[in-house]
Every structure is written in structure tokens, then in C-alpha cells.
Amino acid sequence: MENSILKVEHLNAFFGEAKILSDIILEIPENQIIALMGPSGCGKTTFLRSINRLHELTPGARTEGKIYLFEEDIYKMNLIVLRRKIGMVFQRPNPFPTMSIFENVISGYTLNGISLSKSQKEELVEDSLRKASLWKEVQDNLHKKGTFLSGGQQQRLCIARSLSMKPDIILFDEPTSSLDPISSNKIEELLLDLKKDYTIIIVTHNLQQAARTSDYTAFFYLGELIEFNKTQALFSNPAKRQTEDYISGRFG
């Protein structure tokens, strides 16, 4: 197995009294695409948001257990550093509407009060947009508002925004569920492209998408991690009944 980048040890997550995740144990390998699957409400988003500690933003929400990023306990890390290293792309594209495309890409820096020189900015913007395969489409309109773009372009802008922070891991929460099939395909291709430099954890309800793009798949059910394996193995030869039922479409 590849080097592991993220180690999750006995993670529990709560909203108030309700226990949403229970005793998740998982090692995430580096430079791979990891798909998280499971029926609605099983805690995939909660798991994802525990990794970059967005979960604790909700009043009353908390976690127990440990998560290590390269051996470093994320609950002891500086939040700014942690979130630079672990980027996130949301279900609905959320570019900042008061900012231009250019400003959106480097917003991670401006938001944190990190100043960059003009040439640094330009380089970062071009580089990130190229990596998000959006550069060609927007290079002449960098100073227009990002909200004028199509949904798929907006989502790639959000990916560029994450990439500009040079993260180790990018979390995707159903990044294509609000997009049309063509835009979705583009994002999928992009994910495969990004894999060589980043570790990608993606929540998806789309079994084909998981099968097509991911190297590993984790199956969650009722707040528990039921099975984690190479995607091919998990799909062709699931070890657990629930996994088998889910991938054969017997419950959803």
C-alpha cells in the first residue's frame, strides 16, 4: 500500500447529543482518489467536515478521537495552516460574488491577510486556473465577476481557489451533483488529472462516478464505516452484506 497521508483513529462526531459518526478508523493513501459512498444521512458530509474541522463551526457540534495529517494531530494544528493543507470544494459552487475571477482564485491569501506581489498573484492565478482547466475559458475575463460563469465553470473556479493554496488534500462534497453531465465529466477528468499532485477525497452518490474515478472506496452506513477497499475489489467483491446491497441498488 502507498504511503498514508491521513490517519483517522476512533473518530466520533456529534451534533449536540446525536452521535453522527461512530468509531471511524481509516488510513487514507497519498495521491489517490478516495470515494466516500453511502445512503443519504449516513454521515459522509460530517466525516468530510471533520477532516478540515468545519464540523466544529456548527454550534453544539463536536468530535472525539484523533486525525493525523502526516503524523501531525489536526486538532492541535493551527486552523489556518490546517485549512491551507486541506482544501474543500462544496456541493454547490460558491465563488465569492463580490470578487472577480482573479480575486476569487487568490481569495485564500487575501482572506488570511497574506500579501503577495503583483507577479506572484498573476503567476498563482494563471497556474491555478490552468490546473483547474479553466484558464483558456476565462483568461480574457479575469476581472469580471466569477458569478457570471456557468455552474461547471464556477465549480472549476472553486477548485482553482483551493489549488491556489497548494494543499495536500482536497475534499470534494458531491462536486458534480448540481451540474449537467458534460460539466460533470469535465470535473471527473480534472480529478484524474489532479491525482498526481494531490490526494482527493470525494463524496458521491453516483456509483458509476465512484467506479470510474476512484482508486479506493469507503462505504458508510448509519454513521459507521462498513468497508474500505480498493474500488475495484469493493465493487467486484464486496466483503459486507450492506455494501453489496448498496452497490447492487437494493437500497439507497
Next chain:
Amino acid sequence: MLFDQKNKTINNREDKKLHKVLLFEKIFQKSLGLTGIILIIILISIFITLTITSIPSIKHLGIKFLYGKAWNPVTDEYGALPFLIGTLLTSLLALIISSPFALSTAIFLGEYYPKGLVSNIFKNIIELLASIPSVVYGFWGIVILVPIVRNLETQLHVLPYGVGILTSSIILAIMIIPYSVSLSRQVISMVPPSLKEGAYSLGATRFEVIKKIIIPHTRSGLFASILLALGRALGETMAVTMLIGNSHYIPKNIFSPGNTMASVIANEFTEATGSVYLSVLIEMGLLLFVVTTLINISGRQIIKRYILH
């Protein structure tokens, strides 16, 4: 055949029932519409009466009413400029004092303590502030605020009136805070959570999210809420009349006594004997009415556009 007939009567009965419901619905709708129309009629007739009763004044003074500085009922000389300036000065000063408070309270309640004991206590106190009668604010101003301002004036070596523009502005500021807080809270609460989360996911702290996401996003909405608060402040009468010092001269500075349009009307309405005098005061009321209405409409328009956006 028989079965069909039975069915028909059932249908008939249901039809009647439905008809009744629809009729009721119609009447209900109509009467709602009617109350709306009545309100509009009242508004228009207020405007018309004010306009008609202002005619003697408009004829007598013309446009000079707006820029004249002298106010002398004995010689039938009426210039409203000192009161226009007094009104603008007190209102703007009140906004300058209240807006930072209102904004920080709104952010505090919206972002730091959206729920729980602290926020409930705060909200209740603010609502309580809104329910205190104007005249009580006036009294409180006379008893507490006037001595404080007088003290300040003594130390600054200006004439220690105690009453005046500044004193009224402070009271006005306190009076409009509940209104501004609730408006700005509404505006701030409309910032989509997904934007805030996007910023947090990039490592932004709460302060930076407020400064770089919430404030830029709500700029026009916050401006509108300030405008609506201004609409309130312009017309506020009782407390201001008690604290402004009722002088007919253009205020020299913020410590001078003065008068607002509303306070002049309240003060002089009972003693306005001549027909022109009365008509002048009514024209002033008309002016106030038009200005506050315009401000309210534009504030609401901005907020509406903001919500749609």
C-alpha cells in the same frame, strides 16, 4: 342508472361545498384588498389636505421658504432654513453615533452568538429600548444627559446650554438603535452560509469572514438600513423637542441649541394664530412627510433589490 343519479347528487353536494369555500375565499380576498385601498386613500388624503392647507403659505413665501433664515411670526416672515439644517444635523449626527453600535450589535448577535442566553438577553434589551415612549427618553435626557453635556461644554469652554443639537442627537441615536439593529441583523442573516463556509474552508478567521465576506456582501443592504433609520430620525419629535433648546437661529456648531422641523411644529402649533403662520407650519409638515416618504421608499427599494439579488 340509479347509481349514476346517486353519484350526481353527491357531486352536486360537493360542488355546493366547493362553491361556498370559493365564495368565502373571494370575499376574504376582496376585504383584504379593501383594507389596503382604505390605507392608500388615507395616505393620499393626508397628502392632499396637507397640500391644500399649505397653499396660503406657498403663495405668501414661494421658494424663499426653503432658504430664508429669518423666522418672525409677528412680521409674517418665515424661513425654514435653520430648521432644515437642524433636522439634517441632528439626524446625521444620530446616525454617525448609532451606526457603529448597531452594526457591531448586529454582527455580534448574528455571527458570534446567534443562539443562547447571551443573545436572548441582548435581543430583549434591544426590544425593550424600542418600547420606551419618546417622552420618557426626553425626560431621561433632561435629567441625565443634559448635565453631562453641560459638564462637557464647560470643559470645552463653549456656552454650557446642556440642551442642543448634540444632546438631541445622542437621544435620537439611542432611539433608532433598535430599529437599525433589527434591520442590519436581517440583512446580515441573508448572507448565504455557503459563502461563509467557503471562506472558513480557506482558513479565514471569523473576523476576516466578517470583514471580507459579510460586510462587502451586505454593503447595499446596510446602506439601506441606515437610510431607513434616517427616515425614522428625521421625524422623531417629542424627545427632540424637549432637548434641542428651541432656537430659531442656524446652529453654529453641534453644541448650539436649535430646532428641527418636527420640533418647531410641535412647539408652535398651538400658538400659531395667523392663517399664514399655521399654513407655514403645515407646509413644513408636508415637506417632512415628502422627504421621509422618499427616504423610506428608496431604502425599501434598495433592500428589495438586495434580497432579489
